[in-house]
Amino acid sequence: MAEHATLWRPRGAWDLYAHAGRHGRSEGPAGVTATPREGLALMSVTAVDGAEERLAAALRDRFGLSLPEPGGALFSGETGLIWSGPGQWLALAPTRGDLDGFGETLKGLAAVADQSDGRAVLRLSGPDARRVLEKGVSVDLHPRAFGPGHTAVTAVAHIGVQLWQRDDAPTYEIAVARSFAGSLWSWLEEAAAEFGCEVRVA
Amino acid sequence: MRIRCPYCGERDNGEFSYLGDAAPVRPDGMEASPQAMHDYVYLRDNRAGEIRELWYHGAGCRAWLVVTRDTRTHTVADVQPARDVAKARAVTPAGSASHA
Numbered sequence: 001m002a003e004h005a006t007l008w009r010p011r012g013a014w015d016l017y018a019h020a021g022r023h024g025r026s027e028g029p030a031g032v033t034a035t036p037r038e039g040l041a042l043m044s045v046t047a048v049d050g051a052e053e054r055l056a057a058a059l060r061d062r063f064g065l066s067l068p069e070p071g072g073a074l075f076s077g078e079t080g081l082i083w084s085g086p087g088q089w090l091a092l093a094p095t096r097g098d099l100d101g102f103g104e105t106l107k108g109l110a111a112v113a114d115q116s117d118g119r120a121v122l123r124l125s126g127p128d129a130r131r132v133l134e135k136g137v138s139v140d141l142h143p144r145a146f147g148p149g150h151t152a153v154t155a156v157a158h159i160g161v162q163l164w165q166r167d168d169a170p171t172y173e174i175a176v177a178r179s180f181a182g183s184l185w186s187w188l189e190e191a192a193a194e195f196g197c198e199v200r201v202a
Numbered sequence: 203m204r205i206r207c208p209y210c211g212e213r214d215n216g217e218f219s220y221l222g223d224a225a226p227v228r229p230d231g232m233e234a235s236p237q238a239m240h241d242y243v244y245l246r247d248n249r250a251g252e253i254r255e256l257w258y259h260g261a262g263c264r265a266w267l268v269v270t271r272d273t274r275t276h277t278v279a280d281v282q283p284a285r286d287v288a289k290a291r292a293v294t295p296a297g298s299a300s301h302a
Contacts (some may be wrong), residue, residue: 070209070263085263086209086283138214153210155217155261 012038013120013178017185020201024193031128031195034188037121037173038202041093043102044084046111052087055109062105063091073151073164082151082164090115090162090175120181122188125171128195133163133172135191143168157187203276208283209263217261222246224254224268224287250274256284 014036022030047055056067065074065081067089073082078094093099096116103112124132130141136156140146151164156174161184163174176184189197203215223246229238247253250273257267266284271277 071211086265086285138217139211153262153264154213160261 012036013117013181014038014122014185014201017182018122018199018201020199023189023197023199025196028196030126030198032124032126032132032192033129033198033200034192035123035125035200036202037123039094039096040116040121041091041096041099042115042119042121042175043091043099044113044115045089045091045106047087048109048111049087051109055106058106058109059091068149068151071150071152073149075149075166080164082162084151084153084162118178119175120178120184121173121175122184123166123171123173124188125169126195126198128192129170129172132188132192132195133174136187137161137163156184159184159187203278205257205259205267205269205278206281207259207262207265207267208281209265210259213259213262217259218257218267219260221256221258221266224256224284227291252279 018034018036025031045055045059052067059081060066063076063079063081065076065079068074068081068083070083070086073080078092079098080090080092082090082092084090091099091102099114099116106112133156134141137152137154139152139154146152146165148165148167148170151162153160153162155161159176159180161174161176163172165172174184204212205215205218206212226242226246229235229242231239234242252270252272254268254270257269259265259267268282268284268287269278270280272279
């Protein structure tokens with residue numbers, strides 16, 4: 001059957017905003033590197049009342065990870081479970097489709113909703129990544145209070161975000177409702193300019 | 203003013219929205235007298251001192267909280283998940299569980 005010509009094509013959540021290259025201060029090494037995380041699989045998981053233990057067992061079978069405590073995020077490579085509210089978590093996997101059928105797996109244990117296209121995720125790393133984020137959030141990101149395996153649901157410039165720390169490079173990831181990606185990006189551009197920002201687009 | 207959310211830790215009060223006094227319990231609608239309903243909807247103490255009140259952590263974990271705050275100093279003495287408070291209240295002082 002012949003392919004139908006179409007103007008519709010998939011577009012990454014950051015495509016309109018994240019342009020590869022050096023932005024802001026141009027002298028010296030970039031203080032922060034921003035990498036759009038496109039093509040992830042992301043699901044919200046809300047435990048059925050009273051089923052948390054069985055849910056934890058099912059997720060341990062699936063990911064080899066236990067259910068993170070409030071404020072916690074656990075990773076195994078690029079796969080992770082991230083606390084996002086009382087009785088609520090995000091499940092993250094590197095490739096779209098990795099979590100297909102997840103709702104069926106957790107039937108009776110949790111309500112599962114696909115957020116892969118609903119949230120836009122950005123990775124921020126580099127020596128000044130923390131200083132950039134600190135300009136936006138009222139959460140203490142100093143290593144004595146926040147480190148790898150920690151997550152916070154909060155707001156940046158009145159935009160609801162969830163961020164988590166991957167390692168102490170430091171590398172953070174920040175998730176935002178997809179339609180707010182442009183607004184968050186305009187904040188980030190300004191906040192990162194003084195440190196020099198390298199945008200890497202795959 | 204900061205509120206120490208039991209889930210998220212200490213956060214700026216801008217992340218929360220305020221509902222009001224946590225004490226009033228809605229009378230059983232079909233049985234309640236107009237007077238009881240009126241009192242539930244409209245009557246509040248305006249205390250200078252400690253009050254337990256409902257706050258919603260909308261910009262954070264989206265949990266309802268019962269915050270014990272001193273209205274004279276804004277000192278927050280205690281914060282509990284509203285869910286836990288409601289569950290504790292569903293058990294009558296005699297220890298027998300009432301309808302959920």
